[in-house]
Amino acid sequence: MTTIESGTSLESAAPLDASMPVITEGCYAVVRKVGGEHQRVVRLTANSNVLVEKLRFEAESAFGHPFGLFEVIGKRLVPATVEDLRKRDGGDIDMAAVDAENIGVCGNENGEVIAPSAIEAETRQALTEEQISEMKKGEGVSAKDVVSKLVSGSASFASRTSHAKNKYIRRKTKKHQDRVLILKPTIRLLCEAYLRKDHDRAGCLRIDQLSLMLHQGAVHIGRKVLVFDQVLGLITSAVTERLAGAGSCIHLHRGTVAQSIPCFNSMEFSPEILSAFYPVRIDCILNGFQQPAEEGAEKDVKMETEEVENEADESPTEKLSQQQPVQHGGDGRRRNDPEWAAVAAQKKAERLQREAAGLAAIEQGLDTILIGSRSVDPCSLLSLLYSKLRPSGNVVVYSPTIQHCMRAQQWLRERGAIHVVLSDQMYRVQQVLPSRTHPLMSQMVVGGYVLAAIKVIGTPEKKE
Amino acid sequence: MTTIESGTSLESAAPLDASMPVITEGCYAVVRKVGGEHQRVVRLTANSNVLVEKLRFEAESAFGHPFGLFEVIGKRLVPATVEDLRKRDGGDIDMAAVDAENIGVCGNENGEVIAPSAIEAETRQALTEEQISEMKKGEGVSAKDVVSKLVSGSASFASRTSHAKNKYIRRKTKKHQDRVLILKPTIRLLCEAYLRKDHDRAGCLRIDQLSLMLHQGAVHIGRKVLVFDQVLGLITSAVTERLAGAGSCIHLHRGTVAQSIPCFNSMEFSPEILSAFYPVRIDCILNGFQQPAEEGAEKDVKMETEEVENEADESPTEKLSQQQPVQHGGDGRRRNDPEWAAVAAQKKAERLQREAAGLAAIEQGLDTILIGSRSVDPCSLLSLLYSKLRPSGNVVVYSPTIQHCMRAQQWLRERGAIHVVLSDQMYRVQQVLPSRTHPLMSQMVVGGYVLAAIKVIGTPEKKE
Amino acid sequence: MLKTESTDSSSQKGAGIGGPSFVGLSELIEEGDTVIVYVSFGSMYPIVVKRGMSITMKFGQLRHEFLIGKQWGSRVTTTAGFIHALRPTSDLWTRCLPKRTQILYTPDVSLILSLLDVRGGSVVAESGTGSGSLSHALAIGVLPDGHVYTHDIDETRTRKIEAEFKEHGLSHVTTPVVQNVCVEGFFVENSCDGVFLDVPCPWEAVENAVRALSKPRGGRLVSFSPCIEQVQRTASAMREAGFVEVECIEIVPRQLMVVDERKQSLGEFNLHGDGEECAPGKGRKRKTPCGGKDEDGGTTTIVSPSTQPTHTGYLISATMLPRL
Amino acid sequence: MLKTESTDSSSQKGAGIGGPSFVGLSELIEEGDTVIVYVSFGSMYPIVVKRGMSITMKFGQLRHEFLIGKQWGSRVTTTAGFIHALRPTSDLWTRCLPKRTQILYTPDVSLILSLLDVRGGSVVAESGTGSGSLSHALAIGVLPDGHVYTHDIDETRTRKIEAEFKEHGLSHVTTPVVQNVCVEGFFVENSCDGVFLDVPCPWEAVENAVRALSKPRGGRLVSFSPCIEQVQRTASAMREAGFVEVECIEIVPRQLMVVDERKQSLGEFNLHGDGEECAPGKGRKRKTPCGGKDEDGGTTTIVSPSTQPTHTGYLISATMLPRL
Incomplete structure (x- = not known):
């Protein structure tokens, strides 16, 4: 992205950045039905179908188009613009943040109560589910057409108040919506998608609390940030992005390579950004911040090749050495193939070198420690890492379990940390529609606790 | 209160109940400045002054008037009606639930931003604080007059937008408000007043959670309800009221007489309602649900007389024996006065008899156990009391400490209780004003946890 | 899932206090x-227990006979299993009543009673009746000698609702009325200690509520509205009509569950993982490996279920002072 | 309480990345x-540290000299005591900046950055600047080569704010402008990845925000409004202007404190009371008597302080898709 020189308004200037983001084969995308409630993170590969809230399309039909809005016509994506759709179909195309179940008894504009018979009559529909399904299979039949057929098929539609009519159309349009947004992944979109997909594995970490962590942790370019991330790579991704290639995101991980960080992979960071990413094995931390001696080359090579085979998609570091996406070997490749072993050995050497650099960064002194824990007691991390934090450095602990944060708070207080803040927060989406504004009737209510503190020196440690 | 026979509308009928509640000497009242934020529970005695948010008046001036709205003119209360005030001064008289500090930068009706100079100018006021204070001391000068003087004294008023003008008037009126509501205490008013006064002693019990306890505890006429109330008598009062004189509110208490239940006293229950109130000493519960044997008559009589002297206002049972309020002895009365000792002895006999009846009610089987704990572990109560609960009976535990409820939940589950529900709830007041509707910017946010369960039989106890 | 062979329960008993069922x-x-058949x-x-009837649930059939003479609870x-036979309460009724409309749930119902200052002897008017969730709570609350006009x-x-009140022993304190309170006003005037509104345009009923409230005693008005636009108009109408202490409250309950705390050391995690890898997406009941020793197995609470109601409506309440 | 002898800090250093202070x-x-002098x-x-200057606080005076050469932290x-000398961060700055207006606080500020998808290189426009609480966070967020037009x-x-940015080493990524975005539009057009509005009538700035956003890249619009009426008009304007994914969020933070759990048995309470009688109304730090033995002294959390912010504003956000 380009910075614009200040001093003048740029009316009718040419696009400053012609690199409009384009959907390419194999790229990650966040897919959401317009007005839908769920978003999916998918990798768009040739020959794959994408299914989102009962709407199915062929991934391949998106390739080459810019990220954005599409209509699904017969399983193919057709690029659309908001302007065109509004011209063609009228109304607003956006129906996010609307309660699906918000039906019930309601009044008309004149405040008269609608007799329940009017509501019950909603089921008196001439069209059967099969007929609707049949209609939608035919090419070129848009949601709008389906809904207008439904309206004419409704025995009671005409007798409704216009408020009720509006509601009916909105609900039906939502159900038969055939528009889809294909968006380039961002931390915000991934956080929401993974929370919905499996809130437990995402550690119940919402975007507001993730944002708070980054902010209280003062994560910005140049800083050396150690991350313990048990939340699908959400924190690691956000930190790496904020560093913008300058500084260090030192990511602690189990096993040989960083794993269980799908968010990180979906972000498809550029090599420039990835240059600030340093995966370090927990083994090293437990080994006195030293890489452990090789135990057995045999076992290790085996693991390394397994990694190449199984974790290819998961390993985020590979891009560091190559500008172009790696062409992964097919299933046919054999573990004993010498060429394959050479690749593995090189990868390993690079990995170890990178890890050594990460360990060196730790020794220089950390500016921030971020812990996003699900099962690991934060104190167990702090007792190893706190001494590596520079004075005036920030530590932020997130956990869905309050006890984790309570113990960490006591631990930090005992060591003289200041500006210790423990908080949680309510997060609620409001439906904003004419005459129907209220918080959504039902939402995901999970969340966690954020503990922030600042390390100082010169304070005598408190006796406990 | 009277029930109206159904079947016909009662247009222009005479008042059905002429007993309009009237303020009498010595009665309790909830006093609140109109539009004020705090309410005080006071006992209106002759020669006492009442001070509420800097507004002072003589209690005596209220006697004989019905509860309601008053203007304070020179420390005297003058009854007022909403209708008259609105006719005289215009506008709405009610300004509750308005943010005091909600000032800041704001736009006018046309959406233009007000330059900060306009806001800073607010301080350019010709009238000094002393002059205002002087004005208010003079009789007959109403808040309205003060505000209109302030408006004419403001250098910048005319240059303001009408939105800003409106806001200024509202804020100044609130500050110099001279109207006061004197209301008959209700559970709702007391709960709010005591929470604000000392939320810690009130156990952070809000009206919504108190209401939930009553409801989940199925408290209604006829039921035998055991109450452990560490929350200033809020639960005991609410239960006693709901029983409406039928059933038993068995109130456990420390010491010789029920104490630390100011809410109960403020309710001034009629003898009919009080007939369902049974104070029982914790000593009895710990003594196998038996009244302990007398330890030493000397000490006991001493305590009893102390009670008569010190706790007269606090002892809620005395009304049971007398229809008229007791005339308490003055400070001059001596402890050794034989007449006084006789009164004490009679009170003691009544108390013991009442306690015996309460213990008998427990033995017959409780319908509900309500625990409102602050420091006492609810399990310590449940282990003594649960066996006295009838099957299908309800137990509800409230505590500001989640651990109390967590342990109680486990305890109940182990004993096969069903429909076990643990909840907390957010409680938020909304400011509702034209174009300025939003939740109050700042509120008391304390609260607790409510655990409800139902006892059943025939379930094998779970092994732990 | 539920199939009951008896829908007609024309039993005429239970009209007195201390009668069967609810009271x-x-x-x-x-x-x-x-x-309440609690599964x-x-x-x-x-x-409603009636000899010869039976109820069929997902996990088995139960003949009413088996309940008669059994202890409550x-x-x-x-x-194909077992149930518990519970005494009906207002709270349980709300959870299993036959729904004819959207209903008010226990947290709102209980708070509404407090906002209306309901006590034994209170006279309360309510609109609309809906499925009678609140109506039952009100009727039980005004016992023994108050009255509810719904x-x-x-x-x-x-x-x-009339039939239900009869069945539940609440007829003597209730009068259900077919009447549009916005247009026709309430069934009684100058009588009520409290008026409750759950109608689409509550502001249209405010003046009628004033008429329904007792002049000498004064009273409380409470209105429930899901949308903020209704709240705005209603609050204005209340102030206009001379109510004081107009206040709008929202409550959002949160259901919690007690679970074992997950706690392992970094070393344990490094060695064993957190138990997620083996069984991804398998819900809460995963065991966190901690290397054999089951050290301080504390408990914690989580919000559960993960998706919960986050809004039902705003409760606007206000006081009408006694009028001479 | 605070008296500083130096208000003029015309020091011209700190314009580069990796310079002093914030970055x-x-x-x-x-x-x-x-x-940040943390008391x-x-x-x-x-x-701003300058030889010869000193700062006077409630608990003592500090000469700037004493700070020079000291380690951060x-x-x-x-x-008359001591302080800690902290490295400035966006979070701390928000807590102690010179307030010229109402400001946005850390929970909102941090979420706004995420809602705008701010990253290194982003071009962001903001109105109004106010006291620069959000402006600082944005400037730091777009480093090293993005830009913030405020x-x-x-x-x-x-x-x-211009002077502050200079002092804080953020001048090269920021351009403060005196301009009414509702009337005159934004300083740049077809350039921004994100636009943030905190103005009284945000709906009037929506069309101008569309013009400011980059056509080929698309972008995000976020608006902050305290009142629901503003939200309603703004959301409509956003939908009208062709934004998608219009969403309104409210967050309410809650500050917690770890305290000892109060826990005593019924017997202990009966014998000793709960320690309240002796010291009524004396705050939290009371000791609950439990008869000598200090059994399982657990901890718990309470919300503290008891009165906290419960609303700042609603955040409405929306996406403008890339336009050809």
Whole structure:
């Protein structure tokens, strides 16, 4: 992205950045039905179908188009613009943040109560589910057409108040919506998608609390940030992005390579950004911040090749050495193939070198420690890492379990940390529609606790 | 209160109940400045002054008037009606639930931003604080007059937008408000007043959670309800009221007489309602649900007389024996006065008899156990009391400490209780004003946890 | 899932206080009593016990006979499991009543009673009746000698609540009325201690509520509205009509669950993982490996279920002072 | 309470990345650095270190000299106590900046950055500048090569933020502008990745925001409004202007404190009371008597302070898709 020189308004200037983001084969995308409630993170590969809230399309039909809005016509994506759709179909195309179940008894504009018979009559529909399904299979039949057929098929539609009519159309349009947004992944979109997909594995970490962590942790370019991330790579991704290639995101991980960080992979960071990413094995931390001696080359090579085979998609570091996406070997490749072993050995050497650099960064002194824990007691991390934090450095602990944060708070207080803040927060989406504004009737209510503190020196440690 | 026979509308009928509640000497009242934020529970005695948010008046001036709205003119209360005030001064008289500090930068009706100079100018006021204070001391000068003087004294008023003008008037009126509501205490008013006064002693019990306890505890006429109330008598009062004189509110208490239940006293229950109130000493519960044997008559009589002297206002049972309020002895009365000792002895006999009846009610089987704990572990109560609960009976535990409820939940589950529900709830007041509707910017946010369960039989106890 | 063979319960008993069902406190279940057949959390069915009838649930069938003479709260065997026979309460009724409309749930219902200052002897008017969730709580609250006038524009609903009140021993304190309170006003005037509104345009009923409230005693008005636009108009109408202490409250309950705390050291995690890799997406009950030793197995609470109601409506309340 | 002898800090250093203060990470405090003088929780003061200057606080005086050459995070003695000299961060700055207006606080600020998808290189426009709480966070967020255009109608405020950015080493990524975005539009067009509005009538700025956003890249619009009426009009304007994914969020933070759990048995309570009688109304730190034995002294959390912010505003966000 380009910075614009200040001093003048740029009316009718040419696009400053012609690199409009384009959907390419194999790229990650966040897919959401317009007005839908769920978003999916998918990798768009040739020959794959994408299914989102009962709407199915062929991934391949998106390739080459810019990220954005599409209509699904017969399983193919057709690029659309908001302007065109509004011209063609009228109304607003956006129906996010609307309660699906918000039906019930309601009044008309004149405040008269609608007799329940009017509501019950909603089921008196001439069209059967099969007929609707049949209609939608035919090419070129848009949601709008389906809904207008439904309206004419409704025995009671005409007798409704216009408020009720509006509601009916909105609900039906939502159900038969055939528009889809294909968006380039961002931390915000991934956080929401993974929370919905499996809130437990995402550690119940919402975007507001993730944002708070980054902010209280003062994560910005140049800083050396150690991350313990048990939340699908959400924190690691956000930190790496904020560093913008300058500084260090030192990511602690189990096993040989960083794993269980799908968010990180979906972000498809550029090599420039990835240059600030340093995966370090927990083994090293437990080994006195030293890489452990090789135990057995045999076992290790085996693991390394397994990694190449199984974790290819998961390993985020590979891009560091190559500008172009790696062409992964097919299933046919054999573990004993010498060429394959050479690749593995090189990868390993690079990995170890990178890890050594990460360990060196730790020794220089950390500016921030971020812990996003699900099962690991934060104190167990702090007792190893706190001494590596520079004075005036920030530590932020997130956990869905309050006890984790309570113990960490006591631990930090005992060591003289200041500006210790423990908080949680309510997060609620409001439906904003004419005459129907209220918080959504039902939402995901999970969340966690954020503990922030600042390390100082010169304070005598408190006796406990 | 009277029930109206159904079947016909009662247009222009005479008042059905002429007993309009009237303020009498010595009665309790909830006093609140109109539009004020705090309410005080006071006992209106002759020669006492009442001070509420800097507004002072003589209690005596209220006697004989019905509860309601008053203007304070020179420390005297003058009854007022909403209708008259609105006719005289215009506008709405009610300004509750308005943010005091909600000032800041704001736009006018046309959406233009007000330059900060306009806001800073607010301080350019010709009238000094002393002059205002002087004005208010003079009789007959109403808040309205003060505000209109302030408006004419403001250098910048005319240059303001009408939105800003409106806001200024509202804020100044609130500050110099001279109207006061004197209301008959209700559970709702007391709960709010005591929470604000000392939320810690009130156990952070809000009206919504108190209401939930009553409801989940199925408290209604006829039921035998055991109450452990560490929350200033809020639960005991609410239960006693709901029983409406039928059933038993068995109130456990420390010491010789029920104490630390100011809410109960403020309710001034009629003898009919009080007939369902049974104070029982914790000593009895710990003594196998038996009244302990007398330890030493000397000490006991001493305590009893102390009670008569010190706790007269606090002892809620005395009304049971007398229809008229007791005339308490003055400070001059001596402890050794034989007449006084006789009164004490009679009170003691009544108390013991009442306690015996309460213990008998427990033995017959409780319908509900309500625990409102602050420091006492609810399990310590449940282990003594649960066996006295009838099957299908309800137990509800409230505590500001989640651990109390967590342990109680486990305890109940182990004993096969069903429909076990643990909840907390957010409680938020909304400011509702034209174009300025939003939740109050700042509120008391304390609260607790409510655990409800139902006892059943025939379930094998779970092994732990 | 639920199939009951008896929908007609024309039993005429239970009109007195201390009678059966909701208010009575008899030891044993009798014919004609309303029993809450409790299967599991969130799954319960109300029945009126009648010999010869039976109820079929997902996990078995139960003949009403088996309940008669049993102690309330008993565990009773069905053809494929067991249930508990619970005494009906206002709270349980709200959870299993036959829904004819959107209903008010326990947290709102209980707070509404407090906002209305409901006590024994209170006279309360309500509109609309809906499915009678609040109506039951009000009726029980005004016992023994208060009264609830419940208004609805729908005759079917009114007739149904009338039958339910009869069955539940609450007829003597209730009067269901088919009447549009916005247009026709309330059934009584100058009589009520409290008026409750749950109608689409509550502001249209405010003046009528003033008329319904007792002049000498004054009273409380409470209105429930899901949308903020309704709140705005209603609050204005209340202030205009001379109410004081106009206040708008929202409550959002949160259901919690007690679970074992997950706690392992970094070393344990490094060695064993957190138990997620083996069983991804398999819900809460995963065991966190901690290397054999089950050290300080504390408990913690989580919000559960993960998706919960986050809004039902705003409650606007206000006081009408006594008028001479 | 705070009296600083130096208000004029015309030091011209700190224009580069890795420079002093907000972005730099030097080991030791140098002259010209902004230091957060941390006295206690909720009490801290920002100063620009300059030889010969001193700062006077409630609990003592501190000469700037004493800070120079000290390690960041050091404890430094004052005439009547001590302070900690902290490296400035966006979070701390928000807590102690010179307030010229209502400001946005950390929970909202941090979420706004995420809602705008701010990252290194982003171009962001903001209005109004206010006291620059969000502006600082945005400037740091777009480093090293993005840009923040911050608009305000008040020239004084604009000049002050300009000086602050200079002092804080953020000039090269920021352009403060005196401009009414509702009337005159934004300083740049077809350029931004994100636009943020905190103005009284945000709906009037929506069309101008569309013009400011990059056509080929698309972008995000976020608006902050305290009142629901503003939200309603803004959301409509956004939908009308062709935004998708219009969403309104409210967050309410809650500050918690860890305290000892109060726990006593019924017997202990009966014998000793709960410690309240002796010291009524004396705050939290009461000791619950439990008969000598200090059994399982667990901890718990309480919300503290008891009164907290419960609303700042609603955040409405929306996406403008790339336009050809």
